[in-house]
Amino acid sequence: MTKSEKKLDRIDKKILDTLQRNGKIANCDLAELVHLSPSPCLERVRRLEKSGYIKETVAHLNPELLDAALVAYIEVSLKRTATEDLDKFNRHMRDLDEVVECVMVAGGFDYLIKIRTENMQTYRTFLGEKLAAIEGVAQTHTYAVMEEVKSTHIIPVIK
Secondary structure, three states: OOHHHHOOOHHHHHHHHHHHHOOOOOHHHHHHHOOOOHHHHHHHHHHHHHOOOOOOOOOOOOHHHHOOOEEEEEEEEEOOOOHHHHHHHHHHHHHOOOEEEEEEOOOOOOEEEEEEEOOHHHHHHHHHHHHOOOOOEEEEEEEEOOOOOOOOOOOOOOO
16 A cells, blocks of 8 residues: 555545445435445545455444353463464464454453353363463463443544
């Protein structure tokens, strides 16, 4: 991406903000919202996609209706943090459906993962049969979520 591609004007930011809130909006409606005609609006959306600002368009599902209501955060410490150990752990995380987020962190542990499961029993199965079975996992600490106060995919674009 060139430096000129990185510059976003007010209209680009409005397009991005709108699309992340409603990816199904019709181009004609989006164009009207950002005060453009449909063709230039579509050109801007395609440019934003091509330059990587728009990664994908997805549907946000209701986890409670899909038997994934339990959310837990798990601190994971590894026995070793050599590159090959980290890479191996990363591959395992990408393969586990229950893991919805996984980040490597600096601090008192190595990874923080967010999982979604049906209930506490399925969480215990995940912990005992999947996470603890990964070679190199030294220790875990779990925090079960009692209430999701804010959970969003929205990135602040317009300031």
